[in-house]
Amino acid sequence: MTAVVAPAGVWGQLVGQDHAVDVLSAAARAAAQIVAGEPAPPGAMTHAWLLTGPPGSGRSVAARAFAAALQCITGTGCGQCPGCRTAMHGTHADVRLVIPEGLSISVAEMRALVQAAARRPTTGQWQVVIIEDADRLTEGASNALLKAVEEPPERTVFLLCAPSDHPEDISVTIRSRCRLVTLRTPAxxxxxxxxxxxxxxxxxxxxxxxxxxxxxxxxxxxxxxDDNARKRRAAVLRIPLGLSRPGDVFRCADDLIAAAEADATEESKERDEAEKAELRNAMGGDATGKGVAGAKRAAEAAVKQLEKRQKSRATRTQRDTLDLALVDLAGFYRDVLVAVSGADARYNHPDHAQDIEQAARQWTAESTLKRLEAVLACREAILWNVKPRIAVEAMLTALRHG
Incomplete structure (x- = not known):
């Protein structure tokens, strides 16, 4: 295995992104010069950034590392000073992180964020706003953000993260006002x-x-x-050669949906209960004695609102998990196309080479391509809020017939 030298400080969190590190670290040094009242290289630092890259490339990690470097007392992202440590751990008072817990980012949430970002930094050098999954902004939220990006406060920096396969989901007017940093798939x-x-x-x-x-x-x-994650992946990759009978379509659909639901439940259960307990405690919902009836009613109403947000978050987690399974399926059919064509290309699933080559002997390139298109169509349908079970059953029917 070839050794790879990781950059020092906060930049060491980024895997295989040397170009992005060079650009962002240069911007952080220029930002430190601006704060010190010294001349900075023209164009090195700007108030709005768009970080794009394929899923898993480290967009949000890059944003957090850049935010830490902007708050670093040395301007380098040393990773040791209080500014670096608190920014990387999400506890810095002047670094605001927006992670959409539902399927979108609302206009109300964005207006509140823009208002808070207009203030001067309290303990750090800059007000930094990180918006993960900025492609989930609603039209109203995009318009609210656009006003802030067009007329930015003097010491505020906006960092938007979006997948490179859907950059058009961010409005062109916002994109035109951001400096683009593209991350690549790590080796x-x-x-x-x-x-x-x-x-x-x-x-x-x-x-x-x-x-x-x-x-x-x-x-x-x-x-x-995670041994369960390995088992779920293995189950997904058994699907292509396991659709011999009509009933297999519904059995496999049940398995896919159940696995996604179990993953969402496993990920959110402990967090949901902790959030409810914290909210009840903060609002006095667990208090006893005279005069607490009103507090209890208010606490229960707040808990119901929290449960709605948690349900939306669970739906998103379930869909994200299902999408990972569909990506694995798409990779399998892509590998079969590689085998059918005899191309000298690396498999996405090298550990399933025997199954891939068996499928390549049974299917034509045309039928394999139809199967791949069915998987991609299923991903698109779920993105457009088609019920996952309906989309998955339609996909598996197409996969069986080819």
């Missing part, structure tokens, strides 16, 4: 090295996870550390 060797050195994963398991994760660093870590 498998770099991912494996990070799993070994940062997460303590066995080298052999790390190499396997890096080879099958599709360049998605978070997915690689989960596959390397």
């Amino acid at each position: 498998a060797e770099a991912i494996a090295r990070v799993l070994v050195e940062r997460d303590g994963v066995d080298p052999e398991l790390a190499e396997w996870a890096a080879s099958v994760c599709g360049g998605h660093v978070g997915r690689a870590r989960r596959l390397a550390t």
